[in-house]
Amino acid sequence: MSKTNTTSQFRIVGQLESFVIKKGDKIKYLRLKVEEREYWLKIPKKLRPEIPLTMVPGTWLEIEGNREFKKSKGFFQLEASQIKLLPNPDIPYAVIVSEPESNPVGKILVCQKSSCWKRGGKSVYQRLEQELEQQGLGDRVKVKLTGCLKQCKKGPSLVIMPHKARYGQVKPGQVQELLTKHFNP
Structure with missing residues (x-):
């Protein structure tokens, strides 16, 4: 069985639930609520300094990045490449720009x-x-x-x-x- 990973782009608009902080003060993930779903978005090291720790739960964000299907683990990992604060979005949504070739398990x-x-x-x-x-x-x-x-x-x-x-x-x-x-x- 192949362990290659499938990558696609995503764009998500939702509300901040919380930060997942590791090793004291390093933001590892953002928990984002979109309608009734919650997404965990990995924050790469280069973006961490740009995130204001003063953001409170409920803050509206638009996040773009890469979605990679980890076949060995059986789930998608979302990694942010761009984060924008939004004052008042129309509606929350999640969009996958290009679908992966295989149906995830x-x-x-x-x-x-x-x-x-x-x-x-x-x-x-x-x-x-x-x-x-x-x-x-x-x-x-x-x-x-x-x-x-x-x-x-x-x-x-x-x-x-x-x-x-x-x-x-x-x-x-x-x-x-x-x-x-x-x-x-």
């Missing part, structure tokens, strides 16, 4: 450790498998059982990739809504 990571499993993780896992087949997503989205996701008190827990969306206390009845939100535009 999403993953849903489900905790199978005892705490999550006892709280209904097995039922959620079974419902995920059923719904993926019913919605015709079985070939695009894979469910993977994992070790502890460090959310034991919020079990059952799962993470939806490539969005890196974390969910806790998931009920089998919520599965259809989650799949529609993340994998059906």
